Amino acid sequence: MKIVGLITEYNPFHNGHLYHIERAKSITGADTAIVVMSGNYVQRGAPAIMPKHLRAEVALKAGVGLILELPVCYAVGSAEFFAAGAVSLFEQLGCIDSICFGSECGDYELLSRIAHILADEPDEFRLRLQDALKTGMSFPRARQTALREYLKDDSLDLVLEKPNNILGIEYLKALYQRQSPIKSYTIKRIVSGYHDTRLSGSYSSASAIRRLLDYASQSVLVEKDGMFDEPVLSEVLTRLEGQVPLSCIRTLEETHRTRYPIYANDFSLLLKYRLLRETRETLTEYQDITEDLANRIMNHANDFISFDQFCDLLKTRDMTYTRISRSLFHILLNIRKSDIQTYQEQGYCQYARILGFRRDAKRLLSILKHSSKVPLISKLTQTGGLTSAGLAMQQNDIFASNLYESIITDKYKMPFINEYQHQILRI
Numbered sequence: 088m089k090i091v092g093l094i095t096e097y098n099p100f101h102n103g104h105l106y107h108i109e110r111a112k113s114i115t116g117a118d119t120a121i122v123v124m125s126g127n128y129v130q131r132g133a134p135a136i137m138p139k140h141l142r143a144e145v146a147l148k149a150g151v152g153l154i155l156e157l158p159v160c161y162a163v164g165s166a167e168f169f170a171a172g173a174v175s176l177f178e179q180l181g182c183i184d185s186i187c188f189g190s191e192c193g194d195y196e197l198l199s200r201i202a203h204i205l206a207d208e209p210d211e212f213r214l215r216l217q218d219a220l221k222t223g224m225s226f227p228r229a230r231q232t233a234l235r236e237y238l239k240d241d242s243l244d245l246v247l248e249k250p251n252n253i254l255g256i257e258y259l260k261a262l263y264q265r266q267s268p269i270k271s272y273t274i275k276r277i278v279s280g281y282h283d284t285r286l287s288g289s290y291s292s293a294s295a296i297r298r299l300l301d302y303a304s305q306s307v308l309v310e311k312d313g314m315f316d317e318p319v320l321s322e323v324l325t326r327l328e329g330q331v332p333l334s335c336i337r338t339l340e341e342t343h344r345t346r347y348p349i350y351a352n353d354f355s356l357l358l359k360y361r362l363l364r365e366t367r368e369t370l371t372e373y374q375d376i377t378e379d380l381a382n383r384i385m386n387h388a389n390d391f392i393s394f395d396q397f398c399d400l401l402k403t404r405d406m407t408y409t410r411i412s413r414s415l416f417h418i419l420l421n422i423r424k425s426d427i428q429t430y431q432e433q434g435y436c437q438y439a440r441i442l443g444f445r446r447d448a449k450r451l452l453s454i455l456k457h458s459s460k461v462p463l464i465s466k467l468t469q470t471g472g473l474t475s476a477g478l479a480m481q482q483n484d485i486f487a488s489n490l491y492e493s494i495i496t497d498k499y500k501m502p503f504i505n506e507y508q509h510q511i512l513r514i
Contacts, residue, residue: 193275443512
């Protein structure tokens with residue numbers, strides 16, 4: 088059986104994702120796809136708009152064979168850590184023939200060339216990078232400048248500023264550094280731009296869909312015949328028909344204002360509490376928190392109003408909103424530099440947590456049991472094969488998921504579902 092690996096967030100699932108699944112299987116000749124998906128938090132430094140189990144269910148109905156959860160420390164990591172975590176998991180499964188990722192440019196050769204330069208760091212490139220850093224540029228900006236100068240190609244800025252191109256480069260770099268036998272492919276995104284906020288044709292961005300759902304969530308419930316109706320949601324879902332699969336429309340309708348939407352601002356008071364307990368010194372223990380950022384956080388602590396407002400307050404020319412938000416979630420979720428270093432030294436992902444699978448792809452479970460170099464987790468009580476690092480990673484994942492569930496409980500007055508109570512999905 089040929090298996091293609093897909094690295095995803097599905098936040099939420101839309102037609103572009105369906106195209107990715109079908110096209111990836113077509114160009115790789117794969118019989119089925121295994122997905123590594125971010126859990127309840129995503130790489131841009133935010134909570135997913137809806138819980139992982141709902142997103143996984145829609146993806147399984149769309150044809151994915153099996154879905155694994157990317158541990159939260161990588162799910163909210165920089166592009167480099169996000170990619171390294173996902174690629175390491177695929178490699179340790181021992182059965183993935185290829186991975187296929189989307190990119191804005193669709194130019195595999197260019198992305199691969201850049202990835203090799205970043206991995207090998209030729210002397211000339213390293214010198215140009217050091218010179219750029221000395222001018223006070225942030226590391227991403229300095230690296231972009233060094234690449235442009237090293238390759239003598241001013242058009243590279245158009246490539247290196249696109250988020251999926253950046254992630255693609257990091258996937259290729261991780262595969263190259265690990266000397267992985269997994270083949271890699273890219274397909275050009277046919278959806279509108281990653282940050283586009285308006286619907287476009289049949290392939291709109293997740294950002295545009297989230298914006299519409301946000302609009303629906305701000306609407307006022309209307310009482311009719313003793314029942315509460317959501318007229319704006321009905322309008323939004325009608326507009327989304329043709330943008331997302333029918334199964335996703337149903338999920339969006341059935342769980343609106345009971346399981347989603349969830350936003351960064353819903354975590355504001357929790358973050359404020361955590362920051363009140365920190366000092367400049369302790370803040371630098373968290374992943375991505377530099378001494379400069381720790382000072383900015385402490386200097387502006389009294390000006391904290393909400394999560395989004397605080398990110399806007401802290402951002403600078405060389406420190407983006409996304410970088411700030413990601414760092415704040417590292418504090419909130421207790422993701423520390425020392426833990427990340429331990430995970431790296433011990434092979435990155437310590438286990439493969441199964442969120443769900445299709446019954447017609449049940450053979451995948453048998454294959455994984457024989458090929459995987461890391462423990463397969465279908466029940467959280469299965470901890471016998473985990474190392475101490477694996478136990479620590481799992482406990483952090485459970486904490487992060489329960490924190491997200493607590494937000495749902497508080498916001499929508501729904502019963503709390505402990506992470507241990509969630510059953511593996513079988514579609």
